[in-house]
Amino acid sequence: MLRYENISVGDELPTRDHTASIVQLFMYNAAIWNPHRIHFDHAYATEEEGYPDIVLDGPLQGDWIGQVVTDWIGDAATLVSFGYANRRAAFLGETMTAGGAVEEKNDSTREVKVSLFLKNAAGEVTIPGHATVRFD
Protein backbone atom coordinates (compact mmCIF):
# COMPACT_ATOMS: atom_id res chain seq x y z
CA MET A 1 0.00 0.00 0.00
CA LEU A 2 1.28 3.44 -0.98
CA ARG A 3 2.33 5.54 2.04
CA TYR A 4 2.63 9.33 2.17
CA GLU A 5 6.00 9.05 3.93
CA ASN A 6 7.48 7.01 1.07
CA ILE A 7 6.62 9.54 -1.66
CA SER A 8 9.23 12.01 -2.89
CA VAL A 9 8.93 14.99 -5.21
CA GLY A 10 10.14 13.83 -8.62
CA ASP A 11 8.88 10.27 -8.23
CA GLU A 12 7.49 8.94 -11.48
CA LEU A 13 4.09 7.24 -11.49
CA PRO A 14 3.84 3.89 -13.31
CA THR A 15 3.10 4.37 -17.00
CA ARG A 16 0.52 2.43 -18.96
CA ASP A 17 -0.04 2.06 -22.70
CA HIS A 18 -3.53 2.24 -24.22
CA THR A 19 -4.48 1.28 -27.77
CA ALA A 20 -8.21 1.68 -28.24
CA SER A 21 -9.84 -0.72 -30.69
CA ILE A 22 -12.91 0.32 -32.69
CA VAL A 23 -14.98 -1.91 -30.37
CA GLN A 24 -13.63 -0.19 -27.26
CA LEU A 25 -14.30 3.21 -28.81
CA PHE A 26 -17.85 2.16 -29.67
CA MET A 27 -18.41 0.93 -26.11
CA TYR A 28 -17.06 4.19 -24.66
CA ASN A 29 -19.24 6.39 -26.84
CA ALA A 30 -22.25 4.21 -26.08
CA ALA A 31 -21.52 4.36 -22.34
CA ILE A 32 -21.33 8.16 -22.29
CA TRP A 33 -24.04 8.46 -25.00
CA ASN A 34 -21.93 10.38 -27.51
CA PRO A 35 -23.27 10.30 -31.11
CA HIS A 36 -20.48 12.56 -32.52
CA ARG A 37 -19.71 10.91 -35.86
CA ILE A 38 -15.95 11.58 -35.91
CA HIS A 39 -15.68 8.85 -33.24
CA PHE A 40 -17.33 5.99 -35.15
CA ASP A 41 -18.02 6.94 -38.79
CA HIS A 42 -14.77 6.53 -40.73
CA ALA A 43 -16.07 7.90 -44.04
CA TYR A 44 -17.52 10.96 -42.31
CA ALA A 45 -14.39 11.63 -40.23
CA THR A 46 -12.02 11.39 -43.19
CA GLU A 47 -14.05 12.63 -46.17
CA GLU A 48 -16.25 15.29 -44.54
CA GLU A 49 -13.98 16.56 -41.78
CA GLY A 50 -10.57 15.77 -43.23
CA TYR A 51 -9.18 13.76 -40.32
CA PRO A 52 -6.65 10.99 -41.12
CA ASP A 53 -8.75 8.42 -39.21
CA ILE A 54 -11.44 8.05 -36.57
CA VAL A 55 -10.75 10.49 -33.71
CA LEU A 56 -10.24 9.32 -30.11
CA ASP A 57 -12.51 11.14 -27.65
CA GLY A 58 -10.68 13.74 -25.53
CA PRO A 59 -12.40 12.69 -22.28
CA LEU A 60 -11.43 9.04 -22.92
CA GLN A 61 -7.80 10.13 -23.07
CA GLY A 62 -8.45 12.27 -20.00
CA ASP A 63 -9.73 9.16 -18.24
CA TRP A 64 -6.54 7.29 -19.14
CA ILE A 65 -4.40 9.86 -17.33
CA GLY A 66 -6.88 9.81 -14.45
CA GLN A 67 -6.22 6.09 -14.13
CA VAL A 68 -2.51 6.79 -13.67
CA VAL A 69 -3.52 8.47 -10.41
CA THR A 70 -6.30 6.16 -9.26
CA ASP A 71 -4.16 3.06 -9.96
CA TRP A 72 -1.22 4.64 -8.12
CA ILE A 73 -3.16 5.55 -4.94
CA GLY A 74 -5.50 2.54 -4.86
CA ASP A 75 -7.41 2.94 -1.59
CA ALA A 76 -4.45 4.58 0.17
CA ALA A 77 -5.54 8.16 -0.60
CA THR A 78 -8.51 10.21 -1.80
CA LEU A 79 -8.70 12.10 -5.08
CA VAL A 80 -9.23 15.79 -4.26
CA SER A 81 -9.01 17.31 -7.73
CA PHE A 82 -8.22 16.30 -11.28
CA GLY A 83 -7.92 18.27 -14.50
CA TYR A 84 -6.89 17.71 -18.11
CA ALA A 85 -6.62 19.74 -21.31
CA ASN A 86 -7.09 18.65 -24.91
CA ARG A 87 -3.95 19.79 -26.66
CA ARG A 88 -3.84 17.76 -29.87
CA ALA A 89 -5.87 15.06 -31.59
CA ALA A 90 -5.17 11.33 -31.42
CA PHE A 91 -6.53 8.69 -33.76
CA LEU A 92 -7.75 5.12 -33.79
CA GLY A 93 -4.86 2.65 -33.81
CA GLU A 94 -2.42 4.95 -32.04
CA THR A 95 -0.76 3.61 -28.92
CA MET A 96 -0.89 6.27 -26.23
CA THR A 97 1.28 6.23 -23.11
CA ALA A 98 -0.14 7.62 -19.87
CA GLY A 99 2.12 8.65 -17.00
CA GLY A 100 2.92 11.28 -14.43
CA ALA A 101 5.25 12.57 -11.72
CA VAL A 102 5.05 13.89 -8.16
CA GLU A 103 5.32 17.69 -8.18
CA GLU A 104 4.62 18.77 -4.61
CA LYS A 105 4.06 17.40 -1.09
CA ASN A 106 2.31 19.34 1.65
CA ASP A 107 3.11 17.87 5.07
CA SER A 108 0.45 19.89 6.90
CA THR A 109 -2.45 18.78 4.68
CA ARG A 110 -0.85 15.45 3.63
CA GLU A 111 -1.76 16.34 0.05
CA VAL A 112 0.35 15.36 -2.96
CA LYS A 113 0.20 17.12 -6.33
CA VAL A 114 1.07 15.21 -9.47
CA SER A 115 1.46 16.22 -13.09
CA LEU A 116 0.08 13.86 -15.73
CA PHE A 117 0.54 13.32 -19.42
CA LEU A 118 -0.70 11.27 -22.35
CA LYS A 119 1.85 10.96 -25.17
CA ASN A 120 1.68 9.53 -28.67
CA ALA A 121 4.40 7.33 -30.21
CA ALA A 122 6.25 10.45 -31.43
CA GLY A 123 6.47 11.61 -27.80
CA GLU A 124 4.05 14.52 -28.33
CA VAL A 125 1.78 15.25 -25.36
CA THR A 126 -1.82 15.15 -26.53
CA ILE A 127 -3.39 15.55 -23.08
CA PRO A 128 -1.58 17.17 -20.16
CA GLY A 129 -3.20 17.03 -16.73
CA HIS A 130 -2.79 17.38 -12.99
CA ALA A 131 -4.27 15.91 -9.82
CA THR A 132 -4.18 16.37 -6.07
CA VAL A 133 -4.62 13.44 -3.68
CA ARG A 134 -4.92 13.44 0.11
CA PHE A 135 -3.67 10.84 2.54
CA ASP A 136 -5.39 10.24 5.90
Add this chain to the structure above:
Amino acid sequence: MPELLTPEIKARIGDANPTLHVEVTRRDIQKYAVSTGQTAKKYLDGDEAPPLFHFGYSLEVLPPEKLRKDGIAEDKLIPPLPLKRVMAGSSDTVYHRPIRAGDKLAITRRLKDIYEKAGKSGPLIFVVTEVVIETEGGEPVLNETTSLIAR
Protein backbone atom coordinates in the same frame (compact mmCIF):
# COMPACT_ATOMS: atom_id res chain seq x y z
CA MET B 1 -9.10 45.76 -29.63
CA PRO B 2 -12.63 45.75 -31.05
CA GLU B 3 -15.28 44.30 -28.79
CA LEU B 4 -16.42 41.00 -30.25
CA LEU B 5 -18.80 40.11 -27.47
CA THR B 6 -22.11 41.90 -27.79
CA PRO B 7 -24.26 42.84 -24.78
CA GLU B 8 -26.66 40.08 -25.92
CA ILE B 9 -23.89 37.47 -25.62
CA LYS B 10 -22.65 38.77 -22.27
CA ALA B 11 -26.21 38.80 -20.91
CA ARG B 12 -26.19 35.02 -21.16
CA ILE B 13 -23.49 34.70 -18.46
CA GLY B 14 -25.10 33.12 -15.42
CA ASP B 15 -27.69 31.16 -17.40
CA ALA B 16 -28.16 27.53 -16.33
CA ASN B 17 -29.65 24.46 -17.93
CA PRO B 18 -32.61 22.90 -16.15
CA THR B 19 -31.27 20.65 -13.37
CA LEU B 20 -30.87 17.06 -14.53
CA HIS B 21 -32.01 14.36 -12.10
CA VAL B 22 -30.37 10.96 -12.53
CA GLU B 23 -30.17 7.67 -10.69
CA VAL B 24 -26.76 6.06 -10.98
CA THR B 25 -26.96 2.34 -11.68
CA ARG B 26 -24.24 -0.23 -11.12
CA ARG B 27 -24.58 -1.23 -14.78
CA ASP B 28 -23.93 2.36 -15.96
CA ILE B 29 -20.71 2.40 -13.94
CA GLN B 30 -19.68 -1.04 -15.19
CA LYS B 31 -20.20 0.00 -18.83
CA TYR B 32 -18.08 3.08 -18.28
CA ALA B 33 -15.41 1.11 -16.41
CA VAL B 34 -14.91 -1.60 -19.03
CA SER B 35 -15.00 0.85 -21.93
CA THR B 36 -12.25 2.99 -20.41
CA GLY B 37 -10.05 0.00 -19.48
CA GLN B 38 -10.23 0.40 -15.71
CA THR B 39 -8.38 -2.16 -13.59
CA ALA B 40 -9.68 -1.34 -10.08
CA LYS B 41 -12.23 -3.83 -8.78
CA LYS B 42 -14.44 -1.14 -7.20
CA TYR B 43 -14.92 0.40 -10.66
CA LEU B 44 -15.34 -2.86 -12.59
CA ASP B 45 -17.87 -4.10 -10.01
CA GLY B 46 -19.75 -0.81 -10.34
CA ASP B 47 -19.54 0.05 -6.63
CA GLU B 48 -17.88 3.40 -7.26
CA ALA B 49 -17.55 5.51 -10.41
CA PRO B 50 -14.18 6.50 -11.91
CA PRO B 51 -13.38 10.24 -11.70
CA LEU B 52 -14.59 11.20 -15.19
CA PHE B 53 -17.74 9.03 -15.19
CA HIS B 54 -19.90 12.14 -14.82
CA PHE B 55 -18.82 13.43 -18.26
CA GLY B 56 -21.63 11.43 -19.88
CA TYR B 57 -24.23 13.40 -17.95
CA SER B 58 -23.28 16.52 -19.91
CA LEU B 59 -24.47 14.83 -23.12
CA GLU B 60 -28.17 15.22 -23.78
CA VAL B 61 -30.30 12.19 -24.65
CA LEU B 62 -31.96 13.22 -27.92
CA PRO B 63 -33.43 11.39 -30.94
CA PRO B 64 -31.26 11.42 -34.11
CA GLU B 65 -33.42 13.98 -35.92
CA LYS B 66 -32.63 16.54 -33.19
CA LEU B 67 -28.88 16.27 -33.80
CA ARG B 68 -26.74 18.23 -36.22
CA LYS B 69 -25.22 16.51 -39.25
CA ASP B 70 -22.02 15.77 -37.32
CA GLY B 71 -24.04 13.96 -34.65
CA ILE B 72 -23.60 16.62 -31.99
CA ALA B 73 -26.53 18.17 -30.15
CA GLU B 74 -26.64 21.94 -30.26
CA ASP B 75 -25.34 23.36 -26.95
CA LYS B 76 -28.18 25.68 -25.95
CA LEU B 77 -26.27 27.07 -22.98
CA ILE B 78 -23.57 28.69 -25.11
CA PRO B 79 -24.79 31.55 -27.35
CA PRO B 80 -23.67 31.73 -31.01
CA LEU B 81 -20.15 33.20 -30.97
CA PRO B 82 -18.67 35.65 -33.50
CA LEU B 83 -15.60 33.38 -33.77
CA LYS B 84 -16.51 29.99 -35.22
CA ARG B 85 -13.37 27.91 -34.89
CA VAL B 86 -13.72 26.15 -31.55
CA MET B 87 -10.50 24.69 -30.18
CA ALA B 88 -10.35 21.85 -27.74
CA GLY B 89 -10.96 22.74 -24.17
CA SER B 90 -10.03 21.75 -20.67
CA SER B 91 -11.75 20.29 -17.61
CA ASP B 92 -10.97 20.73 -13.91
CA THR B 93 -12.93 18.89 -11.23
CA VAL B 94 -12.93 19.24 -7.45
CA TYR B 95 -14.26 16.10 -5.76
CA HIS B 96 -16.16 16.07 -2.49
CA ARG B 97 -16.97 12.38 -2.60
CA PRO B 98 -17.09 9.62 -5.24
CA ILE B 99 -20.26 8.85 -7.21
CA ARG B 100 -21.60 5.44 -6.14
CA ALA B 101 -24.15 2.96 -7.48
CA GLY B 102 -27.59 3.91 -6.21
CA ASP B 103 -26.85 7.63 -5.91
CA LYS B 104 -29.65 9.99 -6.84
CA LEU B 105 -27.96 13.07 -8.26
CA ALA B 106 -28.97 16.59 -9.20
CA ILE B 107 -26.73 18.00 -11.95
CA THR B 108 -26.73 21.67 -12.91
CA ARG B 109 -24.65 23.19 -15.69
CA ARG B 110 -24.16 26.93 -15.79
CA LEU B 111 -22.48 29.40 -18.15
CA LYS B 112 -19.95 30.93 -15.80
CA ASP B 113 -18.10 33.39 -18.02
CA ILE B 114 -17.43 34.50 -21.59
CA TYR B 115 -14.53 36.84 -22.22
CA GLU B 116 -12.15 37.81 -24.98
CA LYS B 117 -8.40 38.21 -25.14
CA ALA B 118 -5.91 39.21 -27.82
CA GLY B 119 -4.06 36.11 -29.05
CA LYS B 120 -0.86 35.97 -31.10
CA SER B 121 -2.76 35.37 -34.33
CA GLY B 122 -5.94 37.30 -33.55
CA PRO B 123 -8.69 37.57 -30.97
CA LEU B 124 -9.74 34.62 -28.79
CA ILE B 125 -13.01 34.04 -26.97
CA PHE B 126 -12.97 31.95 -23.78
CA VAL B 127 -16.16 30.20 -22.67
CA VAL B 128 -16.26 28.85 -19.10
CA THR B 129 -18.99 26.53 -17.86
CA GLU B 130 -19.48 24.95 -14.45
CA VAL B 131 -21.16 21.65 -13.62
CA VAL B 132 -22.29 21.21 -10.03
CA ILE B 133 -23.33 17.74 -8.88
CA GLU B 134 -25.06 17.16 -5.55
CA THR B 135 -27.10 14.32 -4.16
CA GLU B 136 -30.85 14.89 -4.02
CA GLY B 137 -30.26 15.29 -0.28
CA GLY B 138 -27.98 18.27 -0.94
CA GLU B 139 -24.65 16.59 -0.24
CA PRO B 140 -21.93 18.08 -2.49
CA VAL B 141 -20.41 15.50 -4.86
CA LEU B 142 -18.26 17.45 -7.31
CA ASN B 143 -17.76 20.74 -9.16
CA GLU B 144 -16.35 20.69 -12.68
CA THR B 145 -15.16 23.78 -14.53
CA THR B 146 -14.72 23.41 -18.27
CA SER B 147 -13.38 25.95 -20.70
CA LEU B 148 -13.19 26.12 -24.44
CA ILE B 149 -11.54 28.62 -26.73
CA ALA B 150 -12.92 29.99 -30.01
CA ARG B 151 -10.73 31.79 -32.55
